[in-house]
Amino acid sequence: MALKLEVEHLHKQFGDLPVLQDINLSIDSGAFISVVGPSGCGKTTFLRIVAGLEPATSGALRIDGKPLAGPGGNRGFVFQNDSLLPWRTVLANALIGPEVAGRVGEKERKRTLDLLRLVGLGGFEHYFPRQLSGGMRQRVNLARALAIDPEVLLMDEPFAALDAQTREIMQTELLRIWEQGRKTVLFVTHQIDEAVFLSDRVLVFARRPGRLQESVEIALPRPRELSIKRTPEFIAYVDHIWKLIEHDVRLAVIEEHV
Numbered sequence: 001m002a003l004k005l006e007v008e009h010l011h012k013q014f015g016d017l018p019v020l021q022d023i024n025l026s027i028d029s030g031a032f033i034s035v036v037g038p039s040g041c042g043k044t045t046f047l048r049i050v051a052g053l054e055p056a057t058s059g060a061l062r063i064d065g066k067p068l069a070g071p072g073g074n075r076g077f078v079f080q081n082d083s084l085l086p087w088r089t090v091l092a093n094a095l096i097g098p099e100v101a102g103r104v105g106e107k108e109r110k111r112t113l114d115l116l117r118l119v120g121l122g123g124f125e126h127y128f129p130r131q132l133s134g135g136m137r138q139r140v141n142l143a144r145a146l147a148i149d150p151e152v153l154l155m156d157e158p159f160a161a162l163d164a165q166t167r168e169i170m171q172t173e174l175l176r177i178w179e180q181g182r183k184t185v186l187f188v189t190h191q192i193d194e195a196v197f198l199s200d201r202v203l204v205f206a207r208r209p210g211r212l213q214e215s216v217e218i219a220l221p222r223p224r225e226l227s228i229k230r231t232p233e234f235i236a237y238v239d240h241i242w243k244l245i246e247h248d249v250r251l252a253v254i255e256e257h258v
């Protein structure tokens, strides 16, 4: 399979603070990759560097073998909090990406309407964000990121603000959408079971400075249904990853409360 994203000896420092240290990765085209790790280990920073929103201090990043230079239409970003414009309808929000890229013709409108249907928002095109639930707003965010037809989808805790049941539904929906388009996905989450459920591989980051501690292949069959979360294989993956980060998570929690 072709390599989509390569990261070599990536370092990132904010002033004197080393945040990411010597990250090395190769990600296959069409793979679903999650990133987990304690608060402050550099997950968001890593995603922002891949998005081209933040420069690396040193190291090389390549997409399709080409050096990464700034933001680009081949990467779509979904943030934790929905970043919808309240005065725009669902459709107008979803069209922001193509608009910024200078392409909003009939073709883009039709494609975006199809995407809204794909994320389960058919019939809501003319609603405003305040008329939608949190889960629906995150679906608009997802449709918006997909509207530019990115090759790589970067998602930073996209479901963190959702209640537990909505979140599980969104996980299965995201997999369904991914199975259809097979984008390469980098998905940051704090929830280990979410990472295991979604991913081909889970990157476990450690902190101080942030570094790749282990890359865990998830050899569970696809398509996956929520019931897989109750299988011994699934639970063993979750246990293994939790053991890797438990110590760091405890330290992070203590530091946040002193």
Ligand SMILES: Nc1ncnc2c1ncn2[C@@H]1O[C@H](COP(=O)(O)OP(=O)(O)OP(=O)(O)O)[C@@H](O)[C@H]1O
Residues within 6 Å of the ligand: 014, 019, 037, 038, 039, 040, 041, 042, 043, 044, 045, 046
């Ligand atoms: N723009 C910035 N300037 C200075 N320091 C920053 C900046 N952005 C992040 N940091 C620092 O870099 C470290 C990593 O932050 P980052 O947001 O990447 O962590 P994270 O793993 O996403 O954490 P969380 O799980 O809480 O979202 C933190 O110590 C943070 O304070």
Ligand SMILES: [Mg+2]
Residues within 6 Å of the ligand: 043, 044, 045
């Ligand atoms: Mg973060």
